[in-house]
Amino acid sequence: MPRSPRLTLDALRTEIEDGTIDTVIVAFTDMQGRLQGKRLHGHYFLEKALEHGTEGCSYLLAVDVEMNTVDGYAISSWERGYGDMLFDLDLTTLRRTPGARHSATIQCDLSWTESGGPVRPSPRAVLREQVERAAERGLVPYCATELELVVFEDSYDAAWDRGYTGMTPANRYNVDYSILGGDRVEPLLREIRNEMYAAGVVVESAKGECNLGQHEIGFLFDEVVPTCDNHVVYRNAAKEIAARRGQSITFMAKYDEREGSSCHIHLSLRGEDGSLSFADESRPYGHSELFDHLLAGVLATMRDLTYFYAPNINSYKRFQAGSFAPTAVAWGRDNRTCALRVVGHGSSLRVENRVPGGDVNPYLAVAAMLAGGLHGIAERLPLPDPVTGSAYAAELERLPATLREARDLLAASGLARELLGQDVVEHYVRAADVELAAFESAVTDWERRRGFERL
Numbered sequence: 001m002p003r004s005p006r007l008t009l010d011a012l013r014t015e016i017e018d019g020t021i022d023t024v025i026v027a028f029t030d031m032q033g034r035l036q037g038k039r040l041h042g043h044y045f046l047e048k049a050l051e052h053g054t055e056g057c058s059y060l061l062a063v064d065v066e067m068n069t070v071d072g073y074a075i076s077s078w079e080r081g082y083g084d085m086l087f088d089l090d091l092t093t094l095r096r097t098p099g100a101r102h103s104a105t106i107q108c109d110l111s112w113t114e115s116g117g118p119v120r121p122s123p124r125a126v127l128r129e130q131v132e133r134a135a136e137r138g139l140v141p142y143c144a145t146e147l148e149l150v151v152f153e154d155s156y157d158a159a160w161d162r163g164y165t166g167m168t169p170a171n172r173y174n175v176d177y178s179i180l181g182g183d184r185v186e187p188l189l190r191e192i193r194n195e196m197y198a199a200g201v202v203v204e205s206a207k208g209e210c211n212l213g214q215h216e217i218g219f220l221f222d223e224v225v226p227t228c229d230n231h232v233v234y235r236n237a238a239k240e241i242a243a244r245r246g247q248s249i250t251f252m253a254k255y256d257e258r259e260g261s262s263c264h265i266h267l268s269l270r271g272e273d274g275s276l277s278f279a280d281e282s283r284p285y286g287h288s289e290l291f292d293h294l295l296a297g298v299l300a301t302m303r304d305l306t307y308f309y310a311p312n313i314n315s316y317k318r319f320q321a322g323s324f325a326p327t328a329v330a331w332g333r334d335n336r337t338c339a340l341r342v343v344g345h346g347s348s349l350r351v352e353n354r355v356p357g358g359d360v361n362p363y364l365a366v367a368a369m370l371a372g373g374l375h376g377i378a379e380r381l382p383l384p385d386p387v388t389g390s391a392y393a394a395e396l397e398r399l400p401a402t403l404r405e406a407r408d409l410l411a412a413s414g415l416a417r418e419l420l421g422q423d424v425v426e427h428y429v430r431a432a433d434v435e436l437a438a439f440e441s442a443v444t445d446w447e448r449r450r451g452f453e454r455l
Contacts, residue, residue: 016042033361098195098237121427123363130370144221148261169213253357254317261358297376304413308368407432
């Protein structure tokens with residue numbers, strides 16, 4: 001597998017000593033998929049934090065998008081005193097910070113300062129547990145995430161001041177696969193691609209998409225934890241690089257009434273020795289029994305676990321018939337109308353989950369796929385027939401249409417608790433409750449437009 005340049009600890013020491021690097025970011029990924037942490041002075045990092053790590057408040061895994069402290073979380077509250085969590089440095093994630101030449105970044109796991117045990121509801125911990133479950137079967141999961149974004153000519157500050165209305169997209173028309181249309185944003189996308197390559201990520205390509213100003217940058221697949229690590233670094237870096245250029249980027253699942261932004265997730269499993277586990281040319285569709293059972297498990301758990309694929313109010317606006325976003329719980333061979341699209345042959349055989357949008361937390365979504373797939377393997381679930389026509393018109397179970405529906409399915413699911421843990425499910429049900437309460441108390445532009453004069 002091709003590799004891009006990686007920053008070693010020895011090289012970091014050298015570059016801190018000679019002044020090339022003066023800042024080390026230590027960060028973890030929160031519930032919303034955002035990097036949270038600290039910028040440490042380089043010499044302090046070498047002399048103190050490298051050995052002892054650093055700490056941060058537990059409220060970081062118990063806040064809403066606005067960073068409001070909210071009650072109802074078992075791990076963090078006023079009653080518990082909002083104590084600290086340890087940031088456990090994962091030195092395998094050491095990289096140059098994309099877009100910041102004098103900085104390095106290290107991503108962290110989280111543990112409790114008193115007990116030393118992992119903070120189980122943290123997204124990276126949720127995924128690691130499923131990776132361990134796969135390892136018990138001698139399997140190593142790999143994935144890639146295809147993250148779409150929309151580029152605007154307006155700065156973030158200007159967008160905020162205008163209430164995110166009246167913004168100018170970087171393209172004025174559909175530029176799906178257009179080389180000409182891609183050139184309009186190439187200075188920005190080129191910088192992002194090259195900065196991510198310098199940060200140790202293998203970049204595949206960039207292409208235009210359908211909505212105005214919509215594009216996608218693709219990265220090579222890897223084991224699931226490094227892929228998700230790269231995903232959140234990329235999403236943060238893309239915004240920072242755009243901001244320095246006076247532009248802005250959104251990863252909202254549905255910015256407007258046109259095409260939404262997806263985050264298709266491609267998943268495969270291999271043996272610990274790299275052997276293929278999905279392909280068997282002697283069986284129907286060239287699938288191994290294991291692959292069929294995995295597909296059946298992801299399908300069987302899809303409604304219960306949709307929250308982890310679509311965690312926000314806005315996520316569900318993507319699910320429209322004829323939109324290339326799925327509405328039915330279905331699988332098909334190279335069928336973009338299905339929630340699960342099977343693509344490739346032999347060593348490239350994999351499943352693409354088309355449910356997640358650009359707002360997804362990759363660790364939680366991949367963990368949900370693995371949890372469902374491993375359940376299917378363990379129970380030897382039978383795979384239903386593929387959909388060969390339009391899944392939009394088929395008489396099949398539908399994806400939840402709202403965050404409320406997805407929340408209720410997750411809350412009622414004994415299987416979700418079995419696969420992910422009672423504490424994890426309760427934590428994210430509470431997160432859904434917080435988001436729903438915030439939305440249901442908000443007065444929207446839509447209501448004012450319809451009701452101010454005419455009602």
